Amino acid sequence: MGALVVAEGGAQFVAPGPQSFLYPEILPGVTKPVLQIALAVILVGAFYVIASGRLKLVPGKGQFISEYLYDFVRNGIGREQIAAKDLRPYLPLLLTMFTFILVNNLFGFIPFFQLPTMAHIGFPLGLALLSWVLFMFVGIKRHGFVHYFGKTLFPPDVPKGVLVLFTPIEFVSTFIFRPITLTVRLFATMFAGHIMLLVFIEGGTYFLEQSVIGIKFISPVAYVMAIGLSFLELLIQCLQAYVFTMLTANYIGSALADGH
Amino acid sequence: MTNFLVAEGAPNPVIPSIPELIIGLIAFAILLFLMSKLVVPRFEKLYAERVDKIEGGIKKAEQAQAEAEQALAQYKAQLADARAEAAKIRDNARIEAEQIKEELRAQAQEESSRIVAQGQAQLQAQRAQIVAELRSELGRLAVDLAGKVVGESLEDDARRRGTVDRFLDELDAAAAPASK
Numbered sequence: 547m548g549a550l551v552v553a554e555g556g557a558q559f560v561a562p563g564p565q566s567f568l569y570p571e572i573l574p575g576v577t578k579p580v581l582q583i584a585l586a587v588i589l590v591g592a593f594y595v596i597a598s599g600r601l602k603l604v605p606g607k608g609q610f611i612s613e614y615l616y617d618f619v620r621n622g623i624g625r626e627q628i629a630a631k632d633l634r635p636y637l638p639l640l641l642t643m644f645t646f647i648l649v650n651n652l653f654g655f656i657p658f659f660q661l662p663t664m665a666h667i668g669f670p671l672g673l674a675l676l677s678w679v680l681f682m683f684v685g686i687k688r689h690g691f692v693h694y695f696g697k698t699l700f701p702p703d704v705p706k707g708v709l710v711l712f713t714p715i716e717f718v719s720t721f722i723f724r725p726i727t728l729t730v731r732l733f734a735t736m737f738a739g740h741i742m743l744l745v746f747i748e749g750g751t752y753f754l755e756q757s758v759i760g761i762k763f764i765s766p767v768a769y770v771m772a773i774g775l776s777f778l779e780l781l782i783q784c785l786q787a788y789v790f791t792m793l794t795a796n797y798i799g800s801a802l803a804d805g806h
Numbered sequence: 807m808t809n810f811l812v813a814e815g816a817p818n819p820v821i822p823s824i825p826e827l828i829i830g831l832i833a834f835a836i837l838l839f840l841m842s843k844l845v846v847p848r849f850e851k852l853y854a855e856r857v858d859k860i861e862g863g864i865k866k867a868e869q870a871q872a873e874a875e876q877a878l879a880q881y882k883a884q885l886a887d888a889r890a891e892a893a894k895i896r897d898n899a900r901i902e903a904e905q906i907k908e909e910l911r912a913q914a915q916e917e918s919s920r921i922v923a924q925g926q927a928q929l930q931a932q933r934a935q936i937v938a939e940l941r942s943e944l945g946r947l948a949v950d951l952a953g954k955v956v957g958e959s960l961e962d963d964a965r966r967r968g969t970v971d972r973f974l975d976e977l978d979a980a981a982a983p984a985s986k
Contacts, residue, residue: 564819579826583833591840598848603855616849634850638842646837667819668826673834737819 559752562744567665567737582663586649594645619644619791627795632802636795639680643673644791647732651783654740655776662736662783667729670736670790674728677794682721685801694801728793735786739779746772945970 569578597612605613619641624633647664654662664670685694698720699713750768753761949966 564817567819568817575825580829583829587833587836591837594845595840598845601848601852603852603859613849613852616845620849637850638838638846641846642834642837642841646834666823666826668822668824669830671822672827672830676831676834733820 559749562741562748566741566744567661569661578661579663579666579669582650582653582659582661583669586646586653586663590642590645590649594641615645616641623788623792623795627792628799628802632799636798640791640795643677643794644787647673647790648784648787651736651787652780654736654743654783655780662740662779664732664786665736665740667733667737670732671725671729673790674725674732677728677797678725681724681794681797681801684798688802697804698801724797728790732786732790735782739775739782743772743775743779746775941970941974944974948973 571577572581594612597609601609601613620633620637623644624637624640628636650663650669652662653659654665682694685698688694689697699716700709701712704712746768750765750772753765753768756762945967948970
């Protein structure tokens with residue numbers, strides 16, 4: 547990790563890097579991401595509690611939004627991945643997961659926050675571990691320890707010879723890689739997206755500060771790029787919240803499923 | 807002179823901060839609690855109500871249709887009943903009319919025959935009376951005439967009556983083919 551020096555004799559350009567994600571403690575132990583997490587809990591919780599407090603059979607304009615979100619998670623994610631009869635107990639988890647990740651990701655887009663909380667690997671890792679423990683727990687609870695691992699690692703419709711290859715691959719990909727890929731997918735997209743924005747914004751500022759007039763004209767290009775990329779990031783932030791929740795639902799669904 | 811500077815204290819971004827991991831999970835747990843205790847039950851209740859309402863509506867419509875069909879069948883049955891009733895009444899009326907006509911005719915017949923019989927009886931009586939009158943008159947006239955002609959009075963009643971009767975019988979015998 548290094549800071550690239552561009553100008554000769556001028557101010558040094560320190561390229562954004564992991565150090566850009568370091569925030570000073572506001573209070574002992576409380577940093578910006580921690581505040582954002584707390585705020586996300588308040589926002590999401592208040593939104594849903596208020597919205598669900600006055601639900602009507604015929605939705606009004608306000609109800610439409612909350613109901614659309616709920617319906618998206620329930621039918622768009624849950625029903626697609628988990629059998630309808632098993633879905634109900636996992637609805638709170640899926641709803642929480644989707645909106646919690648979504649709001650935290652969106653902090654990367656919203657002015658004054660401008661840091662996707664999930665770019666700190668601790669948060670996605672926690673959620674991924676939760677998802678990992680949960681789907682194994684659900685599978686073992688439904689099928690019993692032996693049968694669950696049996697149906698996952700030695701499916702009856704796979705020829706015996708293929709099992710030599712199939713079983714180790716399935717074991718590694720299901721029980722070891724799932725939490726890692728969940729974590730890395732969410733963390734890396736948020737992290738990389740944020741760094742990319744920082745590069746354009748800080749780069750634009752750096753060019754603006756240069757004494758040579760010609761170089762100053764480069765900075766608007768960088769800013770425009772930053773704005774455009776912000777919207778691309780917005781898309782990715784929503785998408786990643788969806789993917790994380792959808793995969794978790796898929797893991798639970800396949801752990802519950804009878805045949806494999 | 808090097809172009810690269812190593813940033814001071816740059817952390818490795820893939821090493822998770824354990825406090826953040828724990829804080830994230832606690833935050834998640836709080837939200838999860840809210841969702842499972844309050845939000846999801848409320849939404850699911852709404853969904854269930856909606857399903858009930860729609861299914862209830864369908865059921866109600868089906869019920870209404872069944873009722874309508876039943877009413878229609880009932881009306882049709884009633885209509886058929888009424889028609890049958892009307893036909894029966896008509897038939898009855900016709901039969902009654904026939905009966906009344908027949909009765910009247912019989913009555914008239916009876917009346918007329920009674921009148922005829924009465925007339926005949928009257929005629930018979932009158933005829934008998936006339937015959938009796940004529941007989942006595944004719945007898946007397948004949949006797950008178952015969953007395954005058956013969957010049958002698960026929961005192962003997964019995965003989966006289968025998969003569970008269972014989973005469974009248976002859977007269978009857980002569981008149982019978984004509985009266986028939």
